[in-house]
Amino acid sequence: MLVVRELSKQFGGLKAVDDLSFDVKSGTIHSIIGPNGAGKTTLVNMITGVYRVTSGEIYLKKEGEVYHKDDIEEIIHGKRENITNISMNKLVHKGVCRTFQHLEICKEMSVLENIMLGFHRFLNKNFILSCINSKKIREDEKKYEYEAIQYLKMFSLKDITYKKADSLPYGVLKKLEIIRALAAKPRLILFDEPVAGLNPKETAEISEIIKELANRGITIILVEHDMKMVMQISDKITVVNFGKKLAEGTPLEITDDENVINAYLGKRHGKA
Template identity: 45%
Template sequence: MLNIDHLSKRFGGVHAVQDVSFTVREGAIHSVIGPNGAGKTTLFNLVSGIYAPTSGTITFNGENVAGMAPDALARRGLSRTFQNLQVCMNMRAIDNVMVGAHLGLNHNLFASMLSLPSVRRADAACRQQAAELMAFVGVGKYLDAEASQMPYGALKRLEIARALAATPSLLLLDEPAAGLNHTETAEIEELIRKVAQSGITVLLVEHDMKLVMNLSDHILVLDYGKTLAEGTAAEVRANPAVIAAYLGTTV
């Protein structure tokens, strides 16, 4: 589904991502890990269109999408969450989820101004879909709540629901367990597994190694912007170079 080929990104003299290549197969949970500053979020920003690469290609479902705008990628089935919550706190929870479905709604100004039956039906269907997604991610009890009233762990799930509202085939999750306690992390792990089982391919960046090892079909390890290792959870766990990068020892 996704093929990254010799991808690089420079910021002035800083080479944040250096000649990285990997493939994500359809239906997999593919994780990207590495120490702080390894280039994980930069890689995510390249894949999701926030950054344009300095060199290299990003092929999504057979099309080179390197440098393509995020909204164009969303139309092609790529959606993401963010390391730092991007939730509209001045809106209701369900309205936050509905925002994720805006690409599929009727944007005709006059139809909306006149509140035509087709617009009302589409709005009702969108609201129903948002409610179902909230139930799917486990925040159905906050259906009528303001986002500002929700606990942090529920907001992380709400952001996943909003990403799912765009009906993606590929979902990028940037540290979904960051800031969560053990119980909330276990719930997020189960949710990611449910998302994958529903047929959505997942590309995951995460620092919680237990979660990564439990979930991942394949793992890419970055260090200083370069590929350090790649393989199954068992292969990565036993790799001396990976152990050295995390523990600060020499190989």
Template identity: 45%
Template sequence: MNTAVSQQPDAGVLLELDGIGISFGGLRAVDDLSFKIRRGEIVGLIGPNGAGKTTVFNMITGVYRPTDGRIRWHGRDITGLAPHRIAEAGIRRTFQTIRLFQDMTVLENVIAGQHLKMRQSWWQGLLNTPAQRREERELVEHAMEVLQKLDLADVAHEIATSLPYGAQRRVEMARTLVAKPELIILDEPAAGLNEQESAGLNDTIRAIRDAGITVILVEHDMSVVMNVTDNIVVINFGKKIAEGKPAEIRSNPLVIEAYLGQDDEEEDDPLLNAVHDQVNA
């Protein structure tokens, strides 16, 4: 594959998915999916359980290679690049389950997120050179700046896994943000949060955008999605069925059918119930 191929991007477009698809055996998990992410947007990617949302994230970040279509970053074809190459290009992600380092402080966890940005080699660290010490100071200063923005500076020296669940979520976001990405992908950041923590998450996501970072969000808490996103893409059975502003999506008959037409056994699905509440609000 020639990853140097580029095309002139639309003004403001950071990421473009152009007809991407992927199959696992005989299952078509994502099919002919296209949408664009513009600089400074908060975009929600939603759909019923099993719609293919996390699979889309995995294709964007290089975990899976699409069997069809192209993914472009700043107009450059990045389809199939390794995950570390995608991260180096400026795309970072969080995960549905928290993945903090055990027995490390909040600050240490966040500093670890800068490993791809480190300039000094391992042997310079062993020698404790002036350049190494200077870089360490810079890493700590930048990590503390990010913690301050996410209201975590006061717990910087606490063991990260000892914090309340909502604070641990913010630590994971801080570890991602410290790498200075252009685009951050948040995979169900409200999972496990209580109502108060979910409300605070809205402010955190807006703070990320205000720091100049574009956001893609997969989330089952529709109050978060409807409150913070500028644009929403809806997929069902791996296909895009709608795209638009939150108010447009809320009243879209295809979206309502996709969510409210699920089997009775899924009637307790939190996403289904949340969408039902939004539709009838």
């Protein structure tokens, strides 16, 4: 789904991401782990068009392409799109969405209104048509409202559909951010610490939801410090330290990697 090649980001004298390359296979959960300040959020920010890259390239599988062989091979050999430095808004239209390490919820809006923001990918397309056809607007709104409520049911949050976001606990807002990303019907979704600050029950719920999304064919990039969760649900893990790739492999391979234990895992027992 995604190919990252020799990606770097320089902030003044600091190389936050340093010559990083990795491939993310379609429909898998690919985790990015590493110590605080390792460059994980910077990486997500470059992939999602929030930061411009200093150097390197990012490629995305073309929408609608059917791949018969190993898809990474085919992406490398041409069925790919260079998305380096593409704006976040354009990426949403290509099926790439994210959540933020620090919540980006509109607190003045209701839960439903926040989710409706996620649907703008579809609403914008018909904007001119909608301007001359108010019946169409109402129909579209109804349809998306219905879909939003289905998502709320999936997250056991239907009861708070019309509540204002600023009255809700942190754990609920984290879920709301995930729903808003899902509303854009992404092919690839990047989660930046989706369970940070959540209790074990909420963490387990979000883990289940992320697994379910992957089962439905959505590709997941997961940045997370909760090692129990990462080890349980990841297909592949890339470990980053000082902006560089330290190791890569299955959860089992990573748990046994001496460099990873020394730089990161050794200091952590389960949840950070």
